[in-house]
Amino acid sequence: MEVKSTTKYVRLSPKKARDVAREIQGLPVSSALDILTFTPKKAAFHINKTLKTAIADAENNFSLSAESLIVKEAVIGAGPVLKRFSPRAKGSAGGILKRTSHIFITLAEAPEGEAKPKRVNVSKKAENKA
Template sequence: MTTELQKSQAIGKYLRLSTHKARRILEQIKGKQYNEARLMLEFMPYKACKIITKILKSSFNNIEKNNNNLNLNINKENIIIKNAFANQGPTLKRFQPRAQGRAFPIRKPTCHITIELETI
């Protein structure tokens, strides 16, 4: 029986998170095995880890669903994170009132996170 490369991806859009903060974490898990990446994300102290873990699980469920249609068993040790990146989303622009009737701009960044998995 030949083993085909199975691929899947999951995208999280309009996440209230800076792209810089998301990329810092995504660079660390890129190229790792699925189980190793999940373990790393669980013990990192960043807010973005929780969001990235959800997207990683979603991508794994996508690859599992595709394989169930083909009646193949999938092993978590055989899955690697092929690609993980964060793109900038729209910035929410708000104003903070300041002294003497002035306004101070506040920019709340959003990002789109994409995680691609592949079986080896």
């Protein structure tokens, strides 16, 4: 069973939020919460809030235990852009794009027969050796 949670119109650039979202994909929920709690970025706060909402939905609406859940997907989509102008030299104006994000998190039950999946760190050195 999959549980989905969404937060829309977050006043944060999607490019900055995607870095944080990539860190928690495929991890058990407890590990993902730990990583988000100690990540010093604005995106971590909003993704943590969305993840906690998804966990609460799974427990209350679908009677799933939080220990058996993994983060299947953490996707950051682009929301609408607020366009503003800033005065520049010689009477011209420079554009400012204030971007927004939509956060989508999907939780799934971990397969019972397998161990909990771990994040795989692939370095460039390991790729070159293969």
